[in-house]
Amino acid sequence: MRDYFIFKVNLTGGIVSPGTLYIILKSAWKVGVRHVRFGSRQELFISVHNDEVRLLEKEFISQGIIYELNTDRQPNVISSYCGEEVFRTGQWLGPQEYHTILDSLEPTHRLKINISDSNQSFTPFFTGHLNFISSPIPHYWYLYVRGQKQNTITKWPEFVYTNHIGQLAMEIEKRLLPHPTISVAALNDLIQQTRPYISLPAGPDLQLPVFSLPYYEGFNRYESRTWLGLYQRNEQFSIAFLMDLCDLCLRSRVGELCTTPWRSLIIKGIADEFRAQWSDILAKHQINVRHTASELAWQTEDHNPEATALKKRLLRYMDQQDTRTFGLCFGIQTRPKSEVFGSVLIKKRVKFSFGSFPLLSVYDLYHTEHFNPNSRTLIPFEKGLFKAQLPSQVERLCRRYNRTRGSKDLTGTLLETVENQRPTPQDPSYQCPHCLSRYDPLYGDPSQGITKETPFANLPEAYRCAVCDSPKSEMIPL
Template identity: 55%
Template sequence: MRDYYNVKINIPGGIVSPGTLHDILSMAYEAKVRKVRFGARQQLLMTVHYEDMRFLEQDLKKKGISYELNTERYPNIISSYCAEEVFRTGQWLSESEYHTVLDGFDYQPQLKINLSDSNQSFTPFFTGNLNFIASPVPHFWYLYVRPKQSNTVFRWRELIYTNDISRLARSVEEAMLSEGHRGEESLHWAVSSQRKFITQPATGEVELPDFTLPYYEGFNRYGQRTWLGLYRRNEQFSISFLLDVCALCLKTRIGEICITPWKSLIIKGIEEKDRTQWSKVLGRHNINVRHAANELAWQTEDHNSEGTELKNYVVRHFDKDDTRTFGLCFGVQTRSKSEVFGSVLVRKRPLLQIGQLSLFSVYDIYYTENFNPNSRTYYLFEKGLLKIHVPAQLERLCHKFSARRYMENREVVRFNEEDTVVPAASPAVYGHQCSHCLTIYDERYGDVLNDIPAGVSFGQLPDSYTCPTCDAPKTHMQLVELGSEVEEIG
């Protein structure tokens, strides 16, 4: 029987240059590694046979690349950089601002650090111990602290200046881990008495957006360029494919590859003239980029295939029953001390355990307050389920969420009895919706990105027409009712 090492390489902020990634993957390939994964904290993960590990270690040390074996002492700094430009634009936080913060870290943090734009919901806000969130004041950040092994979150009383984030994070880490300060007052006093930082008073709580998970796979246009999202159902990427990706990035002058908390990759800045080359790379390695949105909305534990298998088991039932999951994301927890991000949490627990041996396991289902995955409060929905019953109960919870959303959003109109008017029925309006990213073609407006003027019916579109968002073919767009057309009377 052969022994294995779980190797973790941190990618700060989830940002890596194609050249650096190419070097790491080439060294891994020489160590007989053929597939790698990406972690929930935007790391590069791989499993290496023990007899090959010494050669990989020598190569990594020569290149000055830090790594961990079977440990989690240094959690990665994660950021919402991967969402910048493609899922949100505007405000003061830019890609260069992220680099300024990350370049300030000249040490490896032992605390989990999150850097987040407050106007996105693609990456989690509060899964770290130190959660920096961009404030409305340019170049200043909120800080929300969650001490290790605690579910309590408190807001730092000042906003922190961009250039001081790394210094303050180091001071908080020293006060928390070396000096034992954990309470809000004690921790703030310990840090503020040692160093001076550029700050502003934090007069209110951060305002976070409602959670929506964008469709993050496939080719998608933004401005005059395209970004490509890459997801694998088994969460494993072949090294040969990734080496081709890195090579094409270098050839077409793409300077960065982004790792997301959803264990996927995002490549920004693809020029239209290079689209064909990217399609050829996907075709050469038989890479599918047409997964359903409900399959993308899952987060599982690192170095653990059990959660992935449960996810795939549930998704098959969702597809069979055509279950609506829009607005939700799901986390699968099979280890007691692991942490996953989700508005719905499926937690495995042993029903009978002798020492380290679990003889029989069941599943509990929880949901977060207001179904917001950034909430730290969980409510029990069902307890002690066998695996076979998990999909049906998750479907029931999805129906509960959809019904609640409908009740919150419906418009209430009140009439006086004598003034009640029954309007004549207006004709329904129909459009065609992409089954992958949910983009709708409405003939009243046409399609600006594909140069289709208003008034062109869906049937008049050429067979070569594709979705303007994800490039799905015309045959993947289904007829949907958009509502009633209301005639305005002047």
């Protein structure tokens, strides 16, 4: 029997009023909860002992709080509203447009939806199934569709008008869930025939902005006011602190709190006359607001102490080596079907198991194309690493990135590198018929000392599959 249950409360678009958050926190406090977490999709998580589950359910029902218990059937909507105004982009997009869209979305969506400013690099573009991204034309949006359990994204053939995003999202969901293999073109034709919406022909493909994660912690000025960013190293926020924070928001006329995909909080619109009171609250609860920029650039899976511990281990090593990480963000994935956002990705893989019990795990190290975390293309750097090898290899990848960044055109350089490494038709990939893993001459097999661009024919006869240890002779060309 499980000891703890996870309550999830969606904060649509990462926005919540201090009054609503106070009610949620007070309900959790009544049943003995003392800390909460924010998720990578800007939701709120509350861990509750099994003895108090029914009590908290009763509290939430009486207060009209919508929640899920140990499920994620209705994913939270991600939006870049948390960075609006504080990280200026020069776009036409403003608070009114965000609220118009978020108000039009149903709270019962089963597909993941992202709402993003195309000029920002604070929140992810493509971690949703329906990814709406602002276009150069005011009030019109790109839409990129990703099927469930798929990695490829497809551009919607039209720009979508702001006021019709909610309607279109619901129509797509009605048809995509029962028919997951339907093409985007067929889906668009079907919806236009039955439920037309305002649109324009889509322009050129979206150009991803150069990634640069802004420093999102501490007190910062914008226009005539101040915003405050809050991050906790252990990813847990004290309920006592958050309740004091909500109380001060109400007293100082701050109408919104914003959660971010980095499991942090942003409070906008702090008037100068209340600045000292905000500092007093931070001091009262021992809240530090000056963590290093490299520490703020990590994403791990929700409810994963193992990944959090690995993050701390890697950070300690990089701090000792004084590693430059500007322009990078890091993700740790320990579960096969989870999704994390990062330009450098560390993926755990079971190498040997006994039935369903893993006996030996290794780590594969990837970076995204052009080191842009919004790219869906992963390029392997090292595979089959043991945990003890990870820190030095991550640091080596950071150094490689910095050398590449020193060139005049990062994108052009990386494109040329990838093209030059592409194997010739005479050097096909080979696949293991037992575990279906592949040997690709483009990348070699660093875990067995095989360098990049080594044709399969040049592999030693003793070479074996890196995953299941099958002999080279059994592998078949693709």
